Amino acid sequence: MTYDPSRDGAEMDFRRRMSYGDYLATDQILTAQHPLSTAHDEMLFIIQHQTSELWMKLALYELDAARRAIAADRTAEATKMLARISRIFEQLNSAWDVLRTMTPSEYTRFRDALGQSSGFQSWQYRLIEFAVGNRNLAMLKPHEHRPDLLALLEAELARPSLYDEVLRRLARLGLPVPDAVLTRDLRAPWVEDAAVTATWETVYRDPAAHWEAYELAEKLVDFEDYFRRWRFNHVTTVERVIGFKRGTGGTAGISYLRRMLEVELFPELWRVRTVL
Numbered sequence: 001m002t003y004d005p006s007r008d009g010a011e012m013d014f015r016r017r018m019s020y021g022d023y024l025a026t027d028q029i030l031t032a033q034h035p036l037s038t039a040h041d042e043m044l045f046i047i048q049h050q051t052s053e054l055w056m057k058l059a060l061y062e063l064d065a066a067r068r069a070i071a072a073d074r075t076a077e078a079t080k081m082l083a084r085i086s087r088i089f090e091q092l093n094s095a096w097d098v099l100r101t102m103t104p105s106e107y108t109r110f111r112d113a114l115g116q117s118s119g120f121q122s123w124q125y126r127l128i129e130f131a132v133g134n135r136n137l138a139m140l141k142p143h144e145h146r147p148d149l150l151a152l153l154e155a156e157l158a159r160p161s162l163y164d165e166v167l168r169r170l171a172r173l174g175l176p177v178p179d180a181v182l183t184r185d186l187r188a189p190w191v192e193d194a195a196v197t198a199t200w201e202t203v204y205r206d207p208a209a210h211w212e213a214y215e216l217a218e219k220l221v222d223f224e225d226y227f228r229r230w231r232f233n234h235v236t237t238v239e240r241v242i243g244f245k246r247g248t249g250g251t252a253g254i255s256y257l258r259r260m261l262e263v264e265l266f267p268e269l270w271r272v273r274t275v276l
């Protein structure tokens with residue numbers, strides 16, 4: 001006879017119990033795919049973006065908790081969360097392998113249906129950029145039609161970024177951090193600071209004496225490393241699929257994305273490598 005798992009105790013009756021689907025709201029998630037064309041690959045495109053948005057949601061959750069932990073001098077907890085955020089980006093990086101199976105011929109069959117929509121308008125992506133310190137106020141504009149989302153982005157800009165929190169922690173640990181850095185206008189983009197590079201140099205020259213700062217630094221570098229790989233995978237996939245066409249979001253496409261490859265989140269942590 002075929003195997004019956006209920007003989008091993010598997011619960012089979014969920015009329016009055018919470019099931020897998022109840023707990024995970026799979027009904028909502030699995031009915032949220034609405035292709036606008038009959039092109040076979042549009043389902044891949046939708047699910048690729050939806051899963052990315054879910055991982056971004058978790059990254060934001062961890063970024064929030066990590067910053068609160070650093071601000072409360074609970075660095076060990078924060079480093080664990082930062083390690084997880086890097087792994088999330090590793091996951092996002094691997095996902096490009098699935099999307100890359102879509103050829104230009106296949107994408108062209110449904111690209112027109114996307115209208116002017118674009119990843120450029122992903123508010124979770126923009127929140128991540130703002131949370132880690134890449135604060136460009138021009139990126140608020142595409143969200144003006146959604147006051148709720150604009151408020152979320154504005155609230156993020158009013159808050160210290162991940163890098164701000166780490167530098168504040170360094171100051172509390174007795175390391176020299178300029179007052180101008182500690183009291184900077186949080187909405188403004190980060191401006192590279194030679195005194196901060198000098199402080200990181202102190203940390204990296206004697207890790208044992210500055211272990212907490214050293215660990216935080218390496219977690220930040222690790223994260224930026226994975227984030228750069230995400231940008232690079234994106235731009236390479238875009239060139240492979242649409243070449244040098246303009247983006248649906250209105251930018252020039254590849255040249256815009258290549259410019260974004262130059263963004264440095266924690267410039268002093270990269271600069272310090274040269275002087276060690």
Ligand code: HEM
Nearest residue numbers: 052118119120122125238241242247248249250251253260
């Ligand atoms: C065939 C696949 C894809 C193509 C051809 C593509 C193309 C583009 C282009 C041309 C832009 C520049 C903005 C514009 O003018 O539209 C852009 C931006 C963006 N895309 Fe994609 N994309 C693809 C897949 C993805 C995926 C899977 C994600 C994951 C969520 C994503 C997220 C983003 C984000 C966040 C931006 C804004 C980047 C920034 O401002 O730095 N894209 N994309």
Ligand SMILES: N[C@@H](CC(=O)c1ccccc1NC=O)C(=O)O
Nearest residue numbers: 114117118119120246247248249
């Ligand atoms: N910007 C892309 C379209 C695109 O990729 C896209 C469209 C709608 C929602 C998410 C998208 N992903 C990344 O930009 C293009 O120009 O083909």
